[in-house]
Amino acid sequence: MKLRQRLAETGVKAVPGTLGPMNDILHPPAAGRELAVDASSLVKSFGGPGSSTFRAVDGIDLQVARGEVFGVLGPNGAGKTTTLSMLATLLPIDGGRASIFGVDVAREPHRVRQLLGVTGQYASVDENLTATENLVLFARLLGHRRQGASAIAADLLERFGLSEAASRQIKNFSGGMRRRLDLAASLIARPPLIFLDEPTTGLDPRTRSQMWDTIRELVAQGSTILLTTQYLDEADQLADRIAVIDAGRKVAEGTPEQLKSGVGSSTLHLRLADREQTAAAAAVVERALGEAPVLTPEAGGLNVPLTTADQAGDVLIALRQAQLSITTATVRQPTLDEVFLALTGHHSDVHDDDNNDETEEVA
Amino acid sequence: MTTLIDTHPAAAVPLTPAELPARPTLRDTVDQTLAMAWRSTKKMRRNPEQFFDVTIQPLLFTAMFAYIFGGAISGSVSAYLPLIIPGILAQTALTSCMAMGTQLREDMDKGVFDRFRSLPIARIAPLAGPALADVIRYTIASTLTILVGLAMGYRPGGGVLGTLGGWLLTIVAAWSLAWIFTWLGTVARSAQAVQGISMLIMFPLTFLSNAFVPAESLPGWLEAFVKVNPVSHVVTACRDLINEGQVTAEVGWALLGCAAVVAIFAPLAVRSYSRKF
Numbered sequence: 001m002k003l004r005q006r007l008a009e010t011g012v013k014a015v016p017g018t019l020g021p022m023n024d025i026l027h028p029p030a031a032g033r034e035l036a037v038d039a040s041s042l043v044k045s046f047g048g049p050g051s052s053t054f055r056a057v058d059g060i061d062l063q064v065a066r067g068e069v070f071g072v073l074g075p076n077g078a079g080k081t082t083t084l085s086m087l088a089t090l091l092p093i094d095g096g097r098a099s100i101f102g103v104d105v106a107r108e109p110h111r112v113r114q115l116l117g118v119t120g121q122y123a124s125v126d127e128n129l130t131a132t133e134n135l136v137l138f139a140r141l142l143g144h145r146r147q148g149a150s151a152i153a154a155d156l157l158e159r160f161g162l163s164e165a166a167s168r169q170i171k172n173f174s175g176g177m178r179r180r181l182d183l184a185a186s187l188i189a190r191p192p193l194i195f196l197d198e199p200t201t202g203l204d205p206r207t208r209s210q211m212w213d214t215i216r217e218l219v220a221q222g223s224t225i226l227l228t229t230q231y232l233d234e235a236d237q238l239a240d241r242i243a244v245i246d247a248g249r250k251v252a253e254g255t256p257e258q259l260k261s262g263v264g265s266s267t268l269h270l271r272l273a274d275r276e277q278t279a280a281a282a283a284v285v286e287r288a289l290g291e292a293p294v295l296t297p298e299a300g301g302l303n304v305p306l307t308t309a310d311q312a313g314d315v316l317i318a319l320r321q322a323q324l325s326i327t328t329a330t331v332r333q334p335t336l337d338e339v340f341l342a343l344t345g346h347h348s349d350v351h352d353d354d355n356n357d358e359t360e361e362v363a
Numbered sequence: 364m365t366t367l368i369d370t371h372p373a374a375a376v377p378l379t380p381a382e383l384p385a386r387p388t389l390r391d392t393v394d395q396t397l398a399m400a401w402r403s404t405k406k407m408r409r410n411p412e413q414f415f416d417v418t419i420q421p422l423l424f425t426a427m428f429a430y431i432f433g434g435a436i437s438g439s440v441s442a443y444l445p446l447i448i449p450g451i452l453a454q455t456a457l458t459s460c461m462a463m464g465t466q467l468r469e470d471m472d473k474g475v476f477d478r479f480r481s482l483p484i485a486r487i488a489p490l491a492g493p494a495l496a497d498v499i500r501y502t503i504a505s506t507l508t509i510l511v512g513l514a515m516g517y518r519p520g521g522g523v524l525g526t527l528g529g530w531l532l533t534i535v536a537a538w539s540l541a542w543i544f545t546w547l548g549t550v551a552r553s554a555q556a557v558q559g560i561s562m563l564i565m566f567p568l569t570f571l572s573n574a575f576v577p578a579e580s581l582p583g584w585l586e587a588f589v590k591v592n593p594v595s596h597v598v599t600a601c602r603d604l605i606n607e608g609q610v611t612a613e614v615g616w617a618l619l620g621c622a623a624v625v626a627i628f629a630p631l632a633v634r635s636y637s638r639k640f
Contacts, residue, residue, distance in 0.1 A: 088481050092638070101380045111383045113483035124474035124481075128406045140398035141484050143391065169409070185478065 036101055036193050036224040037064035037087060043095030044082050044248075056082045058248035059096065064226055066101075066192075069219055071239030072228040075340070079248040080228035081121060084195050087226075088118045100193060116193040117186030121201060125170050125181050131157060132166045138185050156184040160214070176207030183214060194218060196227040200234060212237055232339055236260070244343060251343045259339060261307075266331050267338070268304040268312045273325035275300030281324050288318040306331070392485035399492020407496065417459045417504035425451050425511040428575065436576055444517040448508065449529060449601035450574030453594050455504040456537035461565055463497055464544030464557040471548070471636075486637045487629070490549075494541050501537035505530050521608030529605035532617060536597045539621035542628035549635040568594045593620040 044057040057079040064070040072080050085091040087098055089109040098105040100112045118124075125134045135153035136146075144152060157163050160180045170178060179199060186194060199215065200208040215238055219225060229235050235242045236256040243253040252259065270293075272281055278300055285304055286292045289311055294303040304315055312331055319326060387395070407413050428447050433440035467490070470476060479489045509530060512519075519526045544561055551557045571585065572594040578586050589595055600617035603609050 090477060090480055103380045103383075108385060110386050110483055111380060113481060114383045115380060116481075118478070118481040120474060120477055124476075124478040126402065126475040127473065128409055129402065133402075133405055137398060137402050138478070138482070140401070141395050141479075141482055141488070143394065189483075 034066045034101070035063055035099075036066045036068070037062055037070070037098070037226060038100075038102075039063075039083075039087060039096065039098035041096035042083060042086060042093060042098060044079070044086055044091060045094050055248050057086070060245065060248070060250050062087075062226075062243060062250075064224060066224050067222055069225045069227070069238055069240050071235035071242040072226070072245055073230070073232065073235045073242050073339075074228070074245035075230060078245045080245055081197055083245070084118075084197050084226070084228060088116060088195055089113055090118075114189070115191060116195060117189060117191035118195045119179070119183050119186045119197065119199060121197045125178065125185060127170050130167050130169055131162055131173070131181055134170065134181065135185060135188065139188050142189050152188060156187065160184045174207075176203050176210065179203065179207075179211060180214065183211075187218075191223075193224045193226070196225060198228055198230065201230065232259075233333060244339065246340065246343070260334060266306050266309070266333055268306055268315060269296070269328070269330045269332065270302045270304065270315075270319075270326050271328040272300040272302070273327050277324050278302070280322070281319060284318050284322045284324060285315055288314050305334075387483070387485040392488060395484045395488035396491040396495060399488050400495040401492075403493045403496030404499070407499070413462070414500065414503065416462065417455070417500045418507060420458060421451065421455050421504050421508040422511055424454065425508055426515070429515060432575060441516050444512055444515060445520070445602070445606045446577070447575065448512040448517055448519075449598050449605055450572075451508050451512075452505055452529065452533045452601055453536065453572070453574055453598045454569045455508055456501060456533045456597070457540060457565055457569055457594065459500050459504045460497065460537045460541035461544055461561045462500075463494065463541045464546075464548035464551070464561055465554050467493060467545055467548035468551055468554040468557045472554075487633050490545050490629075490632055490636060494538060494545060497541060498534060498538055501534045504537075505533040520606045521604055525604045525606070525608035528608075528610070528614075529601040532597065532601055532604060532614065536617065536621055539624045542625050542632060546628045546632040546635065549632050568592060572598060574598050593617075593624070596620055 039060065039062040042057050042060045042062075043055065045053045045055050047053045060079070060083055062070070062072075062083070072083065074080050082091065086093045087100065087105060089105060089112055093106050100115050103111045103115065105112050126137070129137065132150075132153050135156055136149045139149035139152045140146065154163075154166075157166050160183070162177060162181060162184070165173065165177060170181065173181065183196075183199070196215065200211050203211060212234075215225065215227070219238075225238075227235075227238065239256060241253065241255055242259055244251050244259070270281070272278060278295065281302060282293050282295065285302065289304070291305070294305070295301070296303055304311075306312055309331070312329075316326075316329065425448070428451060429440050429443055432447070433443035437443035437446060470493075476489065509526060519529075521529070543564070544557070547557050547560055551560065571588055572592045573589055574594065578589045578595065581589060596613055596617045597620070600611070600614040603611040603613055
């Protein structure tokens with residue numbers, strides 16, 4: 001309830017229905033299942049000793065069951081990639097411990113590397129080599145003979161729809177093709193656990209949905225997947241469970257449904273024909289739903305959180321009866337920013353509370 | 364995108380993590396190094412500029428030094444050739460292996476090194492592979508230097524075997540010294556930094572040696588440095604092999620020096636590479 005108070009003090013209206021269910025979301029996966037990833041109190045600090053150190057990851061716990069698709073959701077700089085890098089032996093762990101299928105990450109990195117495939121935020125393939133050469137190289141590094149490596153490369157290129165570009169240098173690949181090749185490279189070793197670090201960041205919508213299809217096929221084959229994303233809808237589409245990370249800490253964990261129910265399933269955005277009537281309209285909406293709408297920064301705009309789609313109709317009818325005219329009405333899914341606002345009390349790009357204090361004084 | 368299922372199921376490996384090898388075997392390490400060397404040769408073929416220094420420099424330097432200093436130092440160009448050719452060989456070895464550090468640093472900044480680091484491969488393979496492929500460059504450089512010398516009228520007293528010995532020693536020395544620059548590549552912050560530091564190492568090592576002038580002609584304090592400079596040992600060893608056809612103690616010292624360089628800098632390079640992110 002602290003958050004709602006703080007929001008009220010700063011003049012921002014709390015989103016109705018936000019806080020109750022969200023507090024109940026933190027719950028561990030069903031006990032007794034084998035854990036693919038088991039990390040507790042992970043810490044990574046950067047910078048010099050003393051007060052100048054920056055804790056990029058500040059005590060994160062993650063438990064991912066075998067066969068599960070687990071999403072780590074958070075804004076830029078929240079510590080998602082750093083967490084993944086520690087789990088993938090790419091960064092030393094500064095505090096806490098982690099194991100992959102029961103193998104300790106810090107003590108037995110070579111074993112851990114045999115258990116996972118990593119697909120990075122930026123495609124980690126060799127720019128100067130062709131698609132085939134890249135896959136042949138990785139296959140040979142993983143112990144396949146030259147001929148076997150060529151067969152694996154040809155097979156993977158075929159299945160990822162890259163056969164036509166097989167002998168082209170990666171330099172000349174589009175972003176989507178690079179990601180696909182990158183993912184293909186991660187599958188050569190057939191790892192039981194796959195890390196996908198922001199697999200679709202920067203991709204156009206069509207390529208993005210292709211990537212989603214590919215990931216779904218991996219899931220269908222029983223791979224365990226740990227993916228990071230900045231997009232709520234991506235986590236929603238792919239993940240069984242989601243952990244929300246902010247400023248190096250886990251702020252919530254649960255199924256996509258649980259997370260979304262916390263912010264309301266969607267938002268009705270209204271623009272009034274006469275901006276002078278904003279206050280009157282807000283009152284009408286509050287009467288109709290029992291909760292006040294959020295006023296948008298531009299005048300004459302209202303955001304109405306909805307728990308069911310029917311409520312959109314109720315609001316529109318109430319406004320019509322009050323003879324308040326609107327120019328636009330759109331319904332959209334909650335954004336990551338709204339989830340963040342609900343969970344942390346600040347927008348996803350602001351990490352300090354100073355702003356709130358200032359607003360308080362003004363108010 | 365067609366189906367991903369059946370032919371190559373991603374999770375087909377029966378999972379018994381405790382049975383997985385805890386570290387790569389020597390055999391794996393060799394295979395992985397060869398694969399990395401293969402990658403480097405592919406890159407060389409696409410960037411033929413990488414061969415400019417090892418082709419132009421022997422041609423240019425051999426002719427230039429011989430004609431400029433020949434008369435002043437040895438009385439005539441032909442009398443200077445037995446002194447300068449082994450010297451140029453050592454200098455070429457050093458300058459061509461210097462590129463290792465810069466290239467490795469540039470390479471490590473690219474995403475593909477993240478993948479190398481995430482793979483269950485020997486940590487030394489991404490470093491030893493390029494070093495192995497670079498032997499091609501050293502071979503070109505030393506062969507050309509000797510050929511230019513022969514074209515200018517140099518007739519090595521050590522005969523074919525002695526010359527081959529000096530040629531081989533040059534390549535071994537270049538490969539060994541490359542580990543210093545490999546290490547630099549793993550510790551420096553940028554390719555430019557590697558370049559700058561490499562130059563600082565290269566100039567005193569080559570010019571403050573007996574590569575171009577006899578050590579006796581130098582002031583005492585400088586002579587003392589020249590005599591302990593490992594490059595001087597390589598140069599003297601090359602002269603003994605190529606001009607005399609003799610495997611002298613100097614050859615032993617040169618090889619021992621090379622072995623020491625590798626024994627010190629290869630582990631250092633692997634260590635800092637494994638820690639770098």
